[in-house]
Amino acid sequence: xxxxxxxFRRYYGKEFKGALxxxxxxxxxxxxxxxxxxxxxxGFVERLQKxxxxxxWRIAFRRQYFTxxxxxxxxxxxxxxxxxxxxxxxxxxxxxxxxAALVSINLAFINLLPIPALDGxxxxxxxxxxxxxxxxxxxxxxxxxxxxxxxxxxxxxxxxINDVASLSLFGS
Numbered sequence: 001x002x003x004x005x006x007x008f009r010r011y012y013g014k015e016f017k018g019a020l021x022x023x024x025x026x027x028x029x030x031x032x033x034x035x036x037x038x039x040x041x042x043g044f045v046e047r048l049q050k051x052x053x054x055x056x057w058r059i060a061f062r063r064q065y066f067t068x069x070x071x072x073x074x075x076x077x078x079x080x081x082x083x084x085x086x087x088x089x090x091x092x093x094x095x096x097x098x099x100a101a102l103v104s105i106n107l108a109f110i111n112l113l114p115i116p117a118l119d120g121x122x123x124x125x126x127x128x129x130x131x132x133x134x135x136x137x138x139x140x141x142x143x144x145x146x147x148x149x150x151x152x153x154x155x156x157x158x159x160x161i162n163d164v165a166s167l168s169l170f171g172s
Contacts, residue, residue: 051105058106073166077159080166116141116148 064070076084081103088099114124121144129135136144 054102054105055109058109073162075159075162076166077156077163079160079163115151116144117152118148121145121148 061070065072065075085096085099085103089096111118112120112123114120116122116125125136125141125144135141
């Protein structure tokens with residue numbers, strides 16, 4: 001199925017480009033026939049399905065890292081994100097926006113991991129407090145937060161070294 005590319009010109013001269021065809025998708029926008037009262041729910045459900053599919057892939061990739069079937073050299077930090085962002089931008093705004101959305105969702109997922117320095121760690125402390133009916137002691141919380149921060153900093157250092165080592169400056 002081919003897409004019909006459109007260019008919209010506003011009265012003040014600004015151009016907007018888009019695509020129009022049944023089943024054609026650009027920027028997550030697709031033209032389909034539906035009743036107006038179902039449009040919002042259909043769009044939400046479809047976007048949710050795609051997000052769940054992407055999360056399933058991410059979880060599978062993480063499992064491969066932990067089982068050793070995927071190399072840790074593939075992990076990337078800010079340098080690789082910037083590199084891939086530039087590559088996606090050179091392919092067009094659609095690819096760049098989709099890549100930025102995936103990076104954002106991935107960071108949200110990482111933030112919810114039960115590492116004490118992150119939001120997921122705070123949620124874990126709240127769950128422990130609900131089960132114990134009293135908060136953890138200040139000393140144990142401090143120890144957990146320091147351990148969590150050390151883990152996050154070690155991970156950041158590892159991926160940054162990975163990024164710099166993978167640059168073409170070093171002949172890789």
